[in-house]
Amino acid sequence: MRKKNVIVTGASDGIGAAAVRQLANNQNYNLYLVGRNRAKTAAVADEVNAPYFIADFADLEIEKQFRDCTN
Numbered sequence: 001m002r003k004k005n006v007i008v009t010g011a012s013d014g015i016g017a018a019a020v021r022q023l024a025n026n027q028n029y030n031l032y033l034v035g036r037n038r039a040k041t042a043a044v045a046d047e048v049n050a051p052y053f054i055a056d057f058a059d060l061e062i063e064k065q066f067r068d069c070t071n
Contacts, residue, residue, distance in 0.1 A: 001028060003027075003028055003029060003030050004028060004029055004030070005029075005030045005032065006023055006029045006030065006031050006032065007032045007033075007034060008020050008023070008031065008032070008033055008034065009034045009035075009057065010034070010035065011033035011034055011035045011041055011044055011045075011052065012033075012035030012036065012037045012040035012041040012043075012044060013035075013037070013040055016035070017040075017044050020033060020044055020048055020050070021044075021047070021048065024047075024048035024049075024050070031048060031050040031051075032050065032051055032052070032053065033045050033050055033051070033052040033053070034052070034053050034054075034055055034057075035052065035054065035055075036054065036055070036056045037054075038054050041054060
């Protein structure tokens with residue numbers, strides 16, 4: 001079975017981090033984490049061995065850069 005790509009925004013804390021931890025238990029997913037706080041996002045990414053991207057999607061230029069690098 002082919003793995004599905006899952007992008008989790010708000011992955012540094014709270015519900016986003018909890019979702020990452022839950023999804024990491026499923027070997028059918030490639031996780032990609034997005035957060036605003038580098039230290040917190042990196043810590044969660046290290047915990048689940050997933051790549052991460054630092055971004056604030058309130059900034060439309062960041063949203064465009066993220067979209068470009070994921071295509």
